[in-house]
Amino acid sequence: MDSLNGMPRDEFTRVVGPVFEHSPWIADRTSSARPFASAEELHAALCGTLAAAAEEKQIALIRAHPDLVGRAALAGTLTPQSTHEQASAGLDRLSAQEIAVFQDFNRRYHARFGFPFVICARLNKKEAILEAFPRRLANSRRAEIKTALEEIGKIAWLRLKDLTADADATESRQED
Numbered sequence: 001m002d003s004l005n006g007m008p009r010d011e012f013t014r015v016v017g018p019v020f021e022h023s024p025w026i027a028d029r030t031s032s033a034r035p036f037a038s039a040e041e042l043h044a045a046l047c048g049t050l051a052a053a054a055e056e057k058q059i060a061l062i063r064a065h066p067d068l069v070g071r072a073a074l075a076g077t078l079t080p081q082s083t084h085e086q087a088s089a090g091l092d093r094l095s096a097q098e099i100a101v102f103q104d105f106n107r108r109y110h111a112r113f114g115f116p117f118v119i120c121a122r123l124n125k126k127e128a129i130l131e132a133f134p135r136r137l138a139n140s141r142r143a144e145i146k147t148a149l150e151e152i153g154k155i156a157w158l159r160l161k162d163l164t165a166d167a168d169a170t171e172s173r174q175e176d
Helices: 002-006 009-019 025-033 039-052 055-064 071-075 080-088 096-113 126-137 141-175
Strands: none
Touching: 002 009, 009 025, 009 039, 009 141, 025 039, 039 141, 055 141, 071 080, 080 141, 096 126, 096 141
């Protein structure tokens, strides 16, 4: 945490920004609240920044997420984090039929809510994700925005844990 707390604002934003998919504004707005005593405290502050943002910014964040097994995934153009996360759920090893099912759910979900289905893939496997789609399609738009933001918080936490573990390992190597 010392290295993150000591970074200039633009560096902090560059390093922490990817915790939220294509939305460095969250890290930028949170940087002035430093220092943070722990990754948990930083995560809470980042999520607080998101919660305080206008609904348009929250929706933009949801829309910044790729579809599961969508065009970007199939073309190999996801961010490294999203690629790893989808692979951890087994979404990189689907049959043609399974891909078609995901794409149909994605299309229906977009048509109903106007943004992609977001779920923390690292905490789920493909079966659980496929079970969640129809259940969440029955939600109201308001409930689905809330659920998507909760899932984004989980994604951000896991990404932040990775980031701080990498930073701790780098600091440890530098001390040796």
